[in-house]
Amino acid sequence: MLKAKDGDTVKVHYTGTLEDGTVFDTSIDHEPLQFTLGKGQLIKGFENAVIGMSVGETKTIKIPCDEAYGPRSNELLLRFNKSDFPPNMEPHEGMLLDLRSPDGRFLMATITEISEDAVILDANHPLAGKDLTFKIDLVEVL
Secondary structure (H helix, E strand, O other), rough: OOOOOOEEEEEEEEEEEEEOOEEEEEEEOOEEEEEEEOOOOHHHHHHHHHOOOOOOEEEEEEOOOHOOOOOOHHEEEEEEEEOOOOOOOOOOHHHHEEEOOOOOOOEEEEEEEEOOOOOEEOOOOOOOOOOOEEEEEEEOOO
């Protein structure tokens, strides 16, 4: 039976849960996720889990944060002056912002704190620092 290997394009259905069982993402009721193994399109632990699977096989794996979105980093807590924001923008806690880093990468950040003159943004991935569990069903190897 054909097993998925590095370089193969595959389709999978998956459900991702946190340690408390909360579902954070799923492809169920949608098209299967298609990606090429070894291209780094997904987190390392997810890709590694699919390698060696056969079409029709289902597996549940736990991915430690180091193989998922990494640990939380205090360096990604960013302080801005309120005056850095456009005058027509009213920042509020929980607001999501798209930022561009000095090297040109795009980051998503969440406003976590607002004081009289400052706004604190958290640019950590929302799943950083969390161990993740995925149920993966290999649907097809293309």
